[in-house]
Amino acid sequence: MDDDSRYEAIRSRDERFDGVFFTAVLTTGIYCRPSCPATTPKRVNVRFYPSAAAAQAAGFRACRRCRPDTVPGSPEWNARGDAVGRAMRAIADGVVDREGVAGLADRLGYSARQVQRQLTAELGAGPIALARAQRAHTARVLLQTTDLPITEVAFAAGFASVRQFNDTIRTAYDRTPSALRASERGAAAARGGPAGDVPLRLAHRGPYDARAIFDFLALRAIAGIEEVSGAPGARTYRRTLDLPHGSGIVEVDESPGQAGARWLPCRVHLTDLRDLTTAVQRARRLFDLDADPYAVAERLAADPALGALARARPGLRSPGAAEPEELAVRAVLGQQITVASARTLAGTLVAAYGKPLPAPSGGLTHLFPEPATLAEAPLTELGMPEARRATIRTLGAALADGALTLAPGADRDAAEQALLALRGIGPWTAGYVRMRALGDPDVFLPGDAGVRHGLARIGADRDAAERWRPWRSYAVHHLWAGEPSPTDRED
Template structure:
């Protein structure tokens, strides 16, 4: 979109927040870049340039606007919709792959050479993987500077910088302020913050409309005991991260999500935020979804009733896949019970001073020799679960933030006991494919019948072709038509 100057200029003139994250606006005279919705008066068109990412603007010598904070705007929905190598790489960079595995590791994940991947990213997003990771490190540093009293040496290390000098130079370039000045501004505005212990508090921006009841209701209804809970109006869960564990508390608001994070190691902050955004599908483009699905005369009734649906996703693709198999042909309550048994037996214990969370969900490697005593369901489903565990452990099935959606479906369907329903739910909720469609799902079929749509999977799939590429969101709208706990937020007292 950044290459369409007239369209971008119109968005800036109207201060349209829907385009925040799609591109950034750079001003040649001030050397500052902004969100499209920045409240500052737009400059003359001849002094404006448009870039696809903050990293591209920074590389071109521009610094972030102190007023609209473009480096903290919602992420581009483009990387959620697309399944090409650039989109897959962008999702992996957001998850911290470059910091953990380097550019070589990132390239290997998407099946390209380092040089090929750098060329593709430079051409499309205006920055190479290192520049994109640098922009992410700068944003992580900014969050820690503004929301904690950590020493700057600890902030630099936690954000992924290799030296204090590199940290200082980057913050000055990106923010046009020293770390000390940035913290002083935050103290003047918000007061002193907590030190190294305690929760980090931040707002996760979201595009409106934001119909969060079905999203948070689904997460609450399927919460695994010990790993997830609802407390004081917030959905809370544990996180297993690269350098330690964490606990996140998420409370929805009409235009943002209030987020509290407690981490063992602050180096995991960027990945934790990225996973929370994926969990809540916060980088979706609701306007495009509403326009497409609202045009259907049958589905349009549901869309008009609650526009801005999000997909209840996951913080860990492999965890979601295991939970989907555990939930085959059983109620949500039974699926929670099955998962809770596995968590209690194999999950790593975690201390939760603010609530009742007790474990992190176990990694696949720890489930390789799972004892059948913890699998109180039919042997056929036990075989399916064990096959999935083995396939993910040895790489036969690849499920991560950057995997190819269609290849993952094909890999899953080769396993015993995994059919179209399981593969589509994993693609939709685990991998974030906006066009996943579990047509045989009982809730989808009941809701479709209530709307006068075909209830049988084959004709329903044919009808759903008019909803592409947003069938995952059509599924979420259909689920919202049901009188079910997944649509209740806050949950009813039991």
């Protein structure tokens, strides 16, 4: 897009571009999302920025009406596999807060100077500014949804000092932390319960087929670490999270509770509030909330073979993974067996080797087993052939020693090659892991039984998938969604 087309987007208040770019107004000193309902400013007074951090660095503060810091993440950075895309995914996961810029650079395989230069060139802000903008948003959420003392909010949000926290909040929101908290008093926003419980709204853009994604997750929910309750249309998905500073539980509701809402209600329960940003990002990846359904539909709905399926479900998403290493193990367990059988095996694995929660919560009792634990486990409880058990141990060892990296920001091509180099892992497993654990929107699984059946049903062959780039992962889910029952998966 050029600036003229961006201006047309804000004149029409086009929600498709929320999070893709930000608009700032010179006369007011405020930056907004493109769909802000305020009066459209004159073109001469408008400037455009590729990130909220860039707008803040230029001296603009967030609009109090449209809250531009709460928009869905840019689908471009989530889809891209280059250094900038990988860096943005890692920053969103809190890597800079935990490991600094040097840690981010080491994960990417670049020098800190190269990372700084590339991010500044494309996003108008370096890694520290991007992380600071994210911390400011986390702090606002904690200020307005919990009763934590302001000093504790500062450190929970990732700030190194209270002074830095105060300065950043004033710059971003033109208010002191106390004033920002007071502005929400008496509002309808839900407030948290005990310390560590945070209610949230997970924003998404465009149509969202919540029923399909809850069906997908319910079918695969593993006893002890996941559960889905309620009737279709009003279900709640809950799962445990193994986070950098402790454990957590995330709950997401199927229904937003009001017609036309572009968000899913969420509650996060943490043993350490410093994990809030990471927990939220993992939930967003699991539910594929940063996708661009308009771009997906533009390609798939126009296809002569797949078009009818795509037009029938314009908001279909490609679920990611809350725990990428867990997903890789689950993919191995699911080789050449039904979804139900794989779920049973995973439940047995959790019961035998999972780490118990400090206190059970409903049906949630454990964290998924750590890779190092699986690397040394006999796994006889699974009743699987020794070759398959050996594959799980080999996978666990590769994840534990860093030979295989699936963390946000990992190189997708390198991860796939590392997976294929492990004995017992073939193209289906590597592709499935790439699609879900690494969030790649362009993975096709030609050897999958459900995909083959789906292709036959629409009268297409595997060559048709070339027309579906760069959204083949979504095409796979459209093919799966038409299946009458869970099918065998093949490797």
